Amino acid sequence: MPQIKLCAVSEFGEENVKTFRVGKKDIAVFKVEDTFYAIDRKCTHLKGNLAKGKLVDKTIQCPLHGAIFNLKTGELLKQPGTLAGWFKKAKNTTIYRLLIKDDFLFLEE
Incomplete structure (x- = not known):
C-alpha cells in the first residue's frame, strides 16, 4: 500500500490540526492527545x-452549521x-489511515 509523507510529528507542537492536499483530496489531520x-x-x-x-474529545463540529x-x-x-x-442533509465523512514511522506522519492510500 503506497504511503505519502505528510509531515514530522513534531510539527504539530501546540497546534492540534494541519491541512494537506494529497492529489485531489483536501485532508485535515487532527491530533487528540497522542x-x-x-x-x-x-x-x-x-x-x-x-x-x-x-474540536471536542474525538469529534469535530463544522464551523458553518454545526454538523458533528x-x-x-x-x-x-x-x-x-x-x-x-x-x-x-450531511452524511458520514471519509476517514484516512495514518501511520507514524521514524517520527513522521504518513497517509496510507
Whole structure:
C-alpha cells in the first residue's frame, strides 16, 4: 500500500490540526492527545472547513452549521442545526489511515 509523507510529528507542537492536499483530496489531520486522525477537510453538508471547527474529545463540529463528526469513524453524529440542514442533509465523512514511522506522519492510500 503506497504511503505519502505528510509531515514530522513534531510539527504539530501546540497546534492540534494541519491541512494537506494529497492529489485531489483536501485532508485535515487532527491530533487528540497522542493520536492522529485524518478526515476530509470539507464538511459533507455545505463544504465548511472542518479544520476550523470546534474540536471536542474525538469529534469535530463544522464551523458553518454545526454538523458533528466522529474523527475515528467519520460517522455523522449530529445533523446541522439550521434551516440549511433541513434542505440538505450531511452524511458520514471519509476517514484516512495514518501511520507514524521514524517520527513522521504518513497517509496510507
